Amino acid sequence: MNDVNRFSDELAAFYDASHEYGGVGDKSFYLDAAMGADGPVLEGACGAGRLYLELLRRGVDADGFDISPAMLDILREKATVEDVEPTVWEADLRSIGADRTYSLAMVPYNSFCNLRGVNDQLAALEALYGVLDSGGRLLFDVYVPRYDTIAESFGEWQEVREVDYEGTQLRGRSRATIADQVKQTYRTEQELVDSDGKVLSRDEFVLSHLPPQQIELLARHSPFDRWSVSGGFDGEPLADGDSVQVWELVK
Template sequence: MTESIPLYRDGRHYDAMNRDIIADIPFYIEEAQHAMGPVLELACGTGRLAIPIAQSGVEIVGLDVSPSMLAHARTKAKQAEVAITFVEGDCRSFALGRKFALIFMGFNSMQHLHEYASLASLFSNVLQHLATGGRFVFDVFNPKLSLLARQPEERKHERDYQDPDRKGTIVFEHSVLYDDASQVAHIQCYFTRRGANGEERDFRQEELNMRCFFPQELDLLVRSQGFEIVEKFGNFERKAFASGEPKQIVICRGT
């Protein structure tokens, strides 16, 4: 799945680009501690969430399809002196031979699954790996129509970050072309480096395709896959989901 996405091949750039995204960390630590048992993170990437969860004293396994991201995660876990089992595998077809009190899929990762068959395989696999009473938690964006309706040539500045190779500041911009038939947002990512040698505009361009889930559709999907929704939040401060909230954070369990 994600190994085919260049944005997820360089863990150093990924971490540098997302360094300031921390709002979800306390939320998932709390969920992991509340589970009172082993935890599995799907699409764990570089361990951005798994490592602080392990540091809180929770046993956690991280699964990801990208070998390069997992290699970086293992290096970081060793530096942090925490024991985490990282497994290379696809969230739609993994078989770990054990069950977990909590399985979660953070940082909008489920939006990389575009087809119903892929989503059904994910939920089926999660159900097989959940212990009795266990919970599945995930978060996705709440689609913002003004964003999806933007002209495809319109760029939006996302953030700046320091080049991990110490070559200056990298400016990250993106544009969006939304396909309403597939509900997939085709996001073109542009990276410009500003350093001592001047500006290298668009030295790197990558495409990121994300499936959009509208709120009622998402609830029906969860229920159709043998789960019931326990809680649904609109942000990581646990505000109840309502119109205009930026996120859909779903806590569910098997029926």
């Protein structure tokens, strides 16, 4: 992960507005796991607090970290309005910097895909292992790479939605393209444009396709004692046609 994936202030605000009430589908799964945890909870890549702030609202003893200062600024602003006290800091998945251990660590919404090389992926698993109590669990989800999606939508701009940013109506759009076929990475471009079509802010990220065989190999080479995968957030076995793989690794 030589170049970390961050967000500009504008696109962080747009991302937050786009996902706060969106149909990501993971909310109940992670909240139930956190509320049932026998000890503190850590959320990696907590972003602007879509899940993390809900943990605080429900009284969960939770910490969080994210690589994007712009995202954390939004989280802290929301926390101030809601009168809750977050414990969050800037860090990436390979070097967490926590000052205590946890019974549950979770990395939601494809964030593990930001790790583009085997060394980085293993470093993240080792770092997450290191902040867990004995018997602690790591939960994370990543999408299932879909050839039909790549063939049909890669290379085309996708209109996301319109949001109001500091009194100006902006339209967001994104485009995915193959970055490196051998390394199985793809590039996501995100832009905010005004009513005249002028691009006001632009970010570009490179992420990894992570099929389940690769994640299992990573788990086998990690310090974790056991692992399992489900095909979605309902606990059913991973099967052809599933769009999400949900992993549990146990220390």
